[in-house]
Amino acid sequence: MTAAAATGSSTLTQVGLLAGRAVSHVLRQPAQLVFPIAFPLVLLAVNSSGLDAATRLPGFPAASYLDFALAIPFMQGALFAALNGGQDLARDIQNGFLDRLALTPMSGGALLAGQLGGALFMGIVSAVLYLVVGVLFGVGIASGVAGALVLLVLAITISFAFACFGTFVALRAGSGEAVQGFFPLFFVLLFLSSAFFPRDLIEQDWFRTVATYNPVSYMVEGIRSLVITGWDGQALAQAFGISAIAIVFFLVLSSRALRTRLLRT
Amino acid sequence: MSKLARTRSVALSVAWRGIHNAFTNPAILLPSVMFPLFFFVAFAGGLSGVQHTPEFNFPTGYSAFQFAFVSIQAAAFGGVFTGFSIAADFEYGFARRLMLAAPNRGGIVIGYVIAAMVRAVFVLGVVFTAALISGMNIDGSLANMLSLLALALAVSATATLWAAGIAMRMRTMQAGPIMQMPIFILMFLAPVYVPLPLVAGWVHDVATFNPVTAMLEAARGFISGEPTKVAITAACLAGMFALTVVWARGGVRSAERAG
Numbered sequence: 001m002t003a004a005a006a007t008g009s010s011t012l013t014q015v016g017l018l019a020g021r022a023v024s025h026v027l028r029q030p031a032q033l034v035f036p037i038a039f040p041l042v043l044l045a046v047n048s049s050g051l052d053a054a055t056r057l058p059g060f061p062a063a064s065y066l067d068f069a070l071a072i073p074f075m076q077g078a079l080f081a082a083l084n085g086g087q088d089l090a091r092d093i094q095n096g097f098l099d100r101l102a103l104t105p106m107s108g109g110a111l112l113a114g115q116l117g118g119a120l121f122m123g124i125v126s127a128v129l130y131l132v133v134g135v136l137f138g139v140g141i142a143s144g145v146a147g148a149l150v151l152l153v154l155a156i157t158i159s160f161a162f163a164c165f166g167t168f169v170a171l172r173a174g175s176g177e178a179v180q181g182f183f184p185l186f187f188v189l190l191f192l193s194s195a196f197f198p199r200d201l202i203e204q205d206w207f208r209t210v211a212t213y214n215p216v217s218y219m220v221e222g223i224r225s226l227v228i229t230g231w232d233g234q235a236l237a238q239a240f241g242i243s244a245i246a247i248v249f250f251l252v253l254s255s256r257a258l259r260t261r262l263l264r265t
Numbered sequence: 266m267s268k269l270a271r272t273r274s275v276a277l278s279v280a281w282r283g284i285h286n287a288f289t290n291p292a293i294l295l296p297s298v299m300f301p302l303f304f305f306v307a308f309a310g311g312l313s314g315v316q317h318t319p320e321f322n323f324p325t326g327y328s329a330f331q332f333a334f335v336s337i338q339a340a341a342f343g344g345v346f347t348g349f350s351i352a353a354d355f356e357y358g359f360a361r362r363l364m365l366a367a368p369n370r371g372g373i374v375i376g377y378v379i380a381a382m383v384r385a386v387f388v389l390g391v392v393f394t395a396a397l398i399s400g401m402n403i404d405g406s407l408a409n410m411l412s413l414l415a416l417a418l419a420v421s422a423t424a425t426l427w428a429a430g431i432a433m434r435m436r437t438m439q440a441g442p443i444m445q446m447p448i449f450i451l452m453f454l455a456p457v458y459v460p461l462p463l464v465a466g467w468v469h470d471v472a473t474f475n476p477v478t479a480m481l482e483a484a485r486g487f488i489s490g491e492p493t494k495v496a497i498t499a500a501c502l503a504g505m506f507a508l509t510v511v512w513a514r515g516g517v518r519s520a521e522r523a524g
Binding site: 042043045046047048049050051052053054056057184188191192196197201202203204206207211 | 299311314317319450453457458465467468469
């Protein structure tokens with residue numbers, strides 16, 4: 001009989017309890033919910049007007065920059081969810097909540113999954129909202145209703161991958177400042193990708209090379225393909241594949257970091 | 266000691282402290298250097314293809330087009346970062362001791378403004394060097410480039426006064442977003458990526474009346490050797506400077522009342 005079973009609490013219940021705590025934590029702080037959702041939409045509105053002229057370039061893949069740029073808020077929303085999730089976990093480490101949890105029979109896996117619940121919730125809410133706002137402002141989803149559903153699944157998967165990264169940083173560093181310190185890196189990854197301009201139209205060779213090796217480019221292009229191209233198996237496989245690898249990679253690193261942290265206490 | 270001499274003494278002391286702190290603590294200086302550099306690299310490198318859009322008329326090149334934006338942005342955000350420092354001084358109690366010791370409290374704000382302008386010169390120097398290394402063209406004369414520097418310094422002083430007014434009223438670093446967001450929004454509701462005639466939709470309407478648009482067009486005029494909208498930019502900056510002086514004075518009064 002496991003320790004958890006001995007106390008009458010299944011792993012699923014443990015995950016549910018911790019995930020519920022993470023979600024209510026997000027809901028009780030409007031700033032954590034409103035800013036990460038509103039800021040990408042403001043930037044989308046500004047950039048889609050500012051760069052709409054780019055659609056007149058020969059070879060530009062969309063008739064409207066709003067269609068082209070709709071993928072960006074999904075990525076920014078994922079970044080904010082990762083940042084907030086990481087900071088919440090870092091706070092739990094700093095104020096001793098994690099240490100107290102370590103004294104209970106709760107399993108490490110349940111702890112990780114529960115902590116990621118808040119970020120996943122944020123990812124779902126923001127992805128649905130961005131899609132609805134995009135459609136309301138005239139974005140046509142080239143892959144249809146089924147494509148819109150796949151887009152949501154992909155956006156949530158990407159959000160989860162970034163949340164795993166945020167969790168790893170929080171567990172490894174154990175401080176909110178360290179998680180904040182990674183925020184610029186997230187944005188560098190986004191800006192040095194094909195998020196704002198199609199890769200084949202980027203003039204600077206070095207920038208195109210960086211964007212080609214930057215995994216964020218493929219995540220953006222996966223979402224974008226569903227909006228402006230239709231069904232593009234290669235783009236989707238790359239986006240889902242990279243996100244899945246990132247999830248597995250950072251979950252493994254996170255569970256190791258968690259074990260080390262629990263050993264320390 | 267005359268009032269002017271007292272003000273100068275306080276201003277130079279506060280400025281020296283601000284400059285010394287910035288140049289001996291990388292955590293203070295690095296963000297104000299890294300962010301403009303990053304924006305320059307990301308915009309000039311990633312978006313340069315947009316210059317081939319029909320009606321995009323800026324022969325000096327897209328790097329110079331973006332350098333003008335980054336210069337103004339770096340100057341403005343340098344002012345905001347100085348506001349963070351003022352708020353931190355209040356949180357740690359240093360600003361209160363400073364206000365007790367200073368015979369002229371207006372000199373404190375002038376000192377912070379001088380420190381912000383010196384930081385802006387350094388940051389612009391770094392970004393300018395990086396831009397030249399990356400192959401940026403300059404068609405403007407030395408006088409044009411000095412005018413661009415003067416424009417950036419005026420923006421830096423105005424942004425510092427704005428941020429100082431907030432920092433002295435709220436006296437907490439949590440006021441950071443309130444200092445930052447209005448400047449961020451003003452900057453991005455201007456023709457950042459393309460000239461104003463190519464900006465579409467509601468942003469075009471807002472940008473037409475946004476004073477930052479005139480500043481960007483003047484900055485781009487200086488770097489391309491064809492100064493434009495200089496008078497309207499000077500008038501806008503003079504007006505904004507006067508308003509922010511009143512705003513910062515109110516901030517000093519508020520901090521005095523708080524004790």
